[in-house]
Amino acid sequence: MRGQTFLRGVQTTDTNGEVTFATIYPGWYQGRATHIHFRVYLALDLQATSQLAFPDDVTTAVYNTSLYAARGQNSTTAARDGIFSDGVTYQLPTITQSSTTGGYDAVLTVGIAS
Secondary structure, rough: OOOOOOOOOOOOOOOOOOOOOOOOOOOOOOOOOOOEEEEEEEEOOEEEEEEEEEEEHHHHHOOOOOOHHHOOOOOOOOHHHHHHOOOHHHHOEEEEEEOOOOOEEEEEOOOOOO
16 A cells, blocks of 8 residues: 555664664465565665575464464475575574563674765
């Protein structure tokens, strides 16, 4: 729908170039692995556009919960996703179980040459 920005946001990094944000686990659509799009800007200039993928075991666990089960499992893994066909290594975050929320914490390091 025009003018709507569902689940969109802007985060500014701290002095170390790090950003933290909270979100829901994304849904999925046919032909794509579960992912989140992101862009990196330096001094308002676009430096990178990429996607953060999720490990298949975490995606399976999330989509088995009562909150997501009605939609079913995503049959497209990162390895079978044509966008990630060149390798998903740099788009896979380190995922840990959150001790405070019961959800997950994800960490992804994105390098930008300046």
